[in-house]
Structures are given as structure tokens and as C-alpha cells.
Amino acid sequence: MSRGLIVAAPASGSGKTTLTLGLLRALHRRGLPVRGAKSGPDYIDPRFHEAACARPCFNLDAWAMPPALIRGLAAGDGDLIVEGAMGLFDGAPPEGRGSTADLARILGLPVVLVVDAGRMAQSVAPLVAGFARHDPHVHIAGVILNNTGSPRHAAMLRRAVASLGLPVLGALPRDAGLVHPSRHLGLVQAGERADLESFLDAAAALVATSVDLDPLVGLMAPLATAAPAPTAKPPAQRIALASDRAFAFAYPHLLQAWRAAGANVTPFSPLADEPVPEADLVILPGGYPELHAGPLSAARTFMQSLRNTAESTNIYGECGGYMVLGDSLTDADGTRHPMAGLLRLSTSFAARRLHLGYRTLSADTGPFAGTWAGHEFHYATTLEARGIPLFEATDAEGNRLPPMGLREGWVAGSFAHLIAPRT
Secondary structure: OOEEEEEEOOOOOOOHHHHHHHHHHHHHHOOOOEEEEEEOOOOOHHHHHHHHHOOOOEEEOOOOOOHHHHHHHHOOOOEEEEEOOOOOOOOEOOOOEOOHHHHHHHHOOOEEEEEEOOOOOOOHHHHHHHHHHHOOOOOEEEEEEEEEOOHHHHHHHHHHHHOOOOOEEEEEEOOHHHOOOEEOOEEOOHHHOOOHHHHHHHHHHHHHHHEOHHHHHHOOEEOOOOOOOOOOOOOOOEEEEEOEOOEOEOOHHHHHHHHHOOOEEEEEOOOOOOOOOOOOEEEEOEOOHHHHHHHHHOOHHHHHHHHHHOOOOEEEEEOHHHHHHOOEEEOOOOOEEEOOOOOEEEEEOOOOOOEEEEEEEEEOOOOOOEEEEEEEEEOOEEEEEEOEOOEEEEEOOOOEEEEEOEEEOOEEEEOOEEEEEOO
């Protein structure tokens, strides 16, 4: 039977990602069939997980996904390490729904708490005690101390936590060489790091020498037997999916469900100026088109084939893909780049503003008609948006938002990323 645990922390920036990657790589090198999962709507960390252990990684989103889907995605061969998001109990307002703690409750998995103790001494004990006692249905099974300054500092921290009766599974020293480069939506993508393998090996070496791996593995709890993840009805039989560094944000659980239901998903690369494959639906997912606006604008074969396809075939864009369907995209330097011109939309990164939050979205037409749980996370400013709105939208608290997205003829899109149908 597969087992699992959750790596969580009191706050963002505590070192969860580096520790999780080091654990996955170190256990993989031991020959343990281990796999990763990521809490919440994150496109970047899961690709690092896959590189670390050579196994697929899914998102497990306790706000957007029903429990049956979460349990079905978590099931599988091999032990599961779930990387949490933000702080353990942090989630959508007002009560924190969708937190990593919700995943611990749904899956019945123990939590290993990673504490950035770089500026702490004995105060680590009341912090850990508070998390351990906060919710009797969330089991803190052990602690890993991160960012310790010296062996003496680590020993002081260990003594403080020992008074709580919780095992300290490791103490990781500060290591400036294991800092991830980042950009405005998070870490630089795994495929963009030429040093990815050496970085993962270094993380694994640090974990192997600083964490007691056998006791940690021993804390894993059995994953309850679950039915396979429910399959979502494909939005079309033949789907052409833009897939490259500009369009990298597609959820694997949706693609897997569509393929399992018989759909044919064909990837193609707009950055390589490939034409749109013949399909019943073309999807331009999110990503970083603003970093590749010049080459995309100059990709004549792709752009013309997209315009030709739009005369008789559904085209759908999410976030970055939505911007490419518009008239223009202005990059961070203020340069305006013509885009496909299929929607009356102009966007800009010259003046950035964060748009963030879960969304409930409803459309009465198009390939994604119905009600969906989704997420919005982008820095683009809308300069112009004219046309028929695509989605009615509410936020995580149920407050009505202005309609999201546009549709014109066979073309539609919005800034929202769809995660799962609402039933």
C-alpha cells in the first residue's frame, strides 16, 4: 500500500520547495518509488518535482477540487510527498478554505513542519507547539529546522523542540547555493535551468546529510484506497495544445482526464513557429508570453494558421494565451507587440498590477460551458477589452466580480485558469 506525508511550514519562504526536492531526489536515488504532489494552483513547482524523481506530479487543490478527485489523484504506486503552499493553515478568505491543512484532513496524512529558524533560538518551541495543538485533526508528526547558522545553533533549537515530545527529523544549515532564481509569477521554470540536475543533486546531498531519512519515511501514513480520479468530459475530441516556454501552464490532471476519456491532445510550439495542428479545439494555455512577445509576434506561420483556424474552429486562451489572442501585448520595457488580433484586447506589463485569487466561473456557451472552479494570478494590466464577456465570476467569498474574459465568433478566453468543474 502506498504511503504519504505532507511537507508544510508556518509561512511562505520557509524552505519547503528546496527540502521537498531534496527529499524526492534523495529517496529516488535510494531506489524508493517516490512521487510528489503540490498543494494549490501552482504550475512551476510540480515540474521540479517531476525532474527530481522522474514521476508525474499533480496539483491537489482543496478549494477547487472535490475530495474524490483529490483522493483519486493522490492514489497510485509509490510513496507520496505533498509540498504545501504558504503557511499550513493559510487558504482562501474568510476561513482559510483550501489550505494545506485541508489536504491533510482529506487525505489523512501526517505533516512534517519545516521551520525557518535562522533568526530564532528557544522561541521555536512555542511556535511549533502552537501549530501542533491548533487543530486535533491535523497531525504534526515531526519538525525539520531550516536555515540554521551553526551546529551550536542547531543543538539549541533541537533542545527547545525536544521539550514538546515531537521528533526533530533534521537541521539544514544555511546554503546560499540552493536559492532558486525567480520572476514575477514565482520560480524560473524547471526547463529553463541549465543547472537543474546539479541543483537537484546538491539539494539531495544536503538533505541526505542533514535529515534523518529513515525515521522520516517511517512517519508516512498509508494512503486510503481510493477510486481512480474522476474523468472530466473532454471539451473536444481533437485538441491542439500550445506547449513551449511561452505556454507552459496546463494542468496535467485535466490533460490526463481528457486523454483517459478518449480525446487526442496534440502539442505544438508557437515559439518554434509551428502551424496549428488540425483539431476541433485549440487551447493556448498560460505561461510567459510577455517574455517572448517579440518572437511570438514575428511567428508568421503560427499567427496566420491561428487566424485561419479561427474561421471555423473553437480557440480558447487562458491568461497568457488570452493575451496572445488579443490585438497587442506591451512588454515590461514599454514595447508594443502586435498579437493575433482575434479579440479586441490590449494588455501591458509596463505598469504591473497583481490580480490574485480563486474564482467561480460560469459560461453559457463555448468549449468550457458550465460552472468551473478556477484561479487568477497575473500582473498584466488591461488597456482595452471590448466585446461579449465570457464568464460570470465570483471570488472565493462568493462576492460578484465584473464579468471575465471575452468571446468573439469561434474565439474565447480569459485571465482565469480553470481547475475543475463545479458539480
